[in-house]
Amino acid sequence: MKDVQLDPGEESTYECFDCGTVVIALAPEACPNCGADMRNRRTPIE
Template sequence: MRDVSYDPNSKSAYECFNCGTIVRAESNPGTCDNCGSAMRNRLIPLE
Protein backbone atom coordinates (compact mmCIF):
# COMPACT_ATOMS: atom_id res chain seq x y z
CA MET A 1 0.00 0.00 0.00
CA ARG A 2 1.33 3.42 -0.93
CA ASP A 3 0.60 6.51 1.13
CA VAL A 4 1.89 8.90 -1.54
CA SER A 5 0.04 9.44 -4.79
CA TYR A 6 2.21 9.20 -7.88
CA ASP A 7 1.77 11.61 -10.76
CA PRO A 8 4.26 10.86 -13.57
CA ASN A 9 3.85 14.40 -14.94
CA SER A 10 4.94 16.16 -11.76
CA LYS A 11 8.44 16.74 -10.44
CA SER A 12 9.71 14.19 -7.92
CA ALA A 13 12.22 14.57 -5.13
CA TYR A 14 15.51 12.75 -5.65
CA GLU A 15 17.96 12.21 -2.77
CA CYS A 16 21.69 11.56 -2.91
CA PHE A 17 22.73 8.23 -1.32
CA ASN A 18 25.99 9.75 -0.03
CA CYS A 19 25.46 13.35 1.11
CA GLY A 20 21.65 13.55 1.33
CA THR A 21 21.21 16.45 -1.11
CA ILE A 22 17.60 16.66 -2.33
CA VAL A 23 16.78 17.76 -5.88
CA ARG A 24 13.33 18.19 -7.47
CA ALA A 25 13.31 17.07 -11.12
CA GLU A 26 11.03 15.51 -13.73
CA SER A 27 13.45 12.61 -14.31
CA ASN A 28 16.33 11.06 -12.39
CA PRO A 29 19.32 13.43 -12.49
CA GLY A 30 21.67 10.42 -12.39
CA THR A 31 24.43 11.76 -10.14
CA CYS A 32 24.58 14.35 -7.38
CA ASP A 33 25.93 17.77 -8.37
CA ASN A 34 27.65 18.10 -4.97
CA CYS A 35 29.47 14.79 -4.58
CA GLY A 36 28.89 12.71 -7.74
CA SER A 37 27.08 9.80 -6.01
CA ALA A 38 23.92 8.11 -7.28
CA MET A 39 20.50 9.69 -6.70
CA ARG A 40 17.27 7.86 -5.74
CA ASN A 41 13.62 8.75 -6.12
CA ARG A 42 12.27 9.38 -2.60
CA LEU A 43 8.81 8.06 -3.57
CA ILE A 44 10.23 4.57 -4.14
CA PRO A 45 10.91 2.78 -0.84
CA LEU A 46 14.30 1.21 -0.15
CA GLU A 47 14.26 -2.50 0.58
Protein backbone atom coordinates in the same frame (compact mmCIF):
# COMPACT_ATOMS: atom_id res chain seq x y z
CA MET B 1 1.17 0.66 1.41
CA LYS B 2 -0.21 1.95 -1.87
CA ASP B 3 1.68 1.66 -5.12
CA VAL B 4 2.63 5.09 -6.40
CA GLN B 5 1.94 5.81 -10.05
CA LEU B 6 5.11 7.42 -11.36
CA ASP B 7 4.83 9.83 -14.25
CA PRO B 8 8.21 10.12 -16.03
CA GLY B 9 7.35 13.67 -17.13
CA GLU B 10 6.67 14.86 -13.57
CA GLU B 11 9.34 16.26 -11.27
CA SER B 12 10.00 14.27 -8.11
CA THR B 13 12.12 14.66 -5.02
CA TYR B 14 15.46 12.83 -5.22
CA GLU B 15 17.99 12.23 -2.43
CA CYS B 16 21.70 11.45 -2.73
CA PHE B 17 22.78 8.09 -1.27
CA ASP B 18 26.14 9.49 -0.12
CA CYS B 19 25.79 13.11 1.03
CA GLY B 20 22.00 13.39 1.50
CA THR B 21 21.51 16.32 -0.89
CA VAL B 22 17.84 16.68 -1.86
CA VAL B 23 16.81 18.01 -5.28
CA ILE B 24 13.54 18.30 -7.19
CA ALA B 25 14.06 17.23 -10.79
CA LEU B 26 12.81 15.01 -13.60
CA ALA B 27 15.50 12.33 -13.23
CA PRO B 28 18.97 13.49 -12.21
CA GLU B 29 21.88 11.40 -13.51
CA ALA B 30 24.02 12.04 -10.41
CA CYS B 31 24.18 14.24 -7.32
CA PRO B 32 25.06 17.83 -8.24
CA ASN B 33 27.27 18.11 -5.12
CA CYS B 34 29.25 14.86 -5.00
CA GLY B 35 28.39 12.91 -8.17
CA ALA B 36 26.95 9.87 -6.35
CA ASP B 37 23.75 8.01 -7.26
CA MET B 38 20.38 9.55 -6.43
CA ARG B 39 17.16 7.82 -5.36
CA ASN B 40 13.58 8.86 -5.86
CA ARG B 41 12.20 9.49 -2.36
CA ARG B 42 8.71 8.33 -3.47
CA THR B 43 10.11 4.82 -4.09
CA PRO B 44 10.60 2.82 -0.87
CA ILE B 45 13.96 1.19 -0.12
CA GLU B 46 13.80 -2.39 1.02
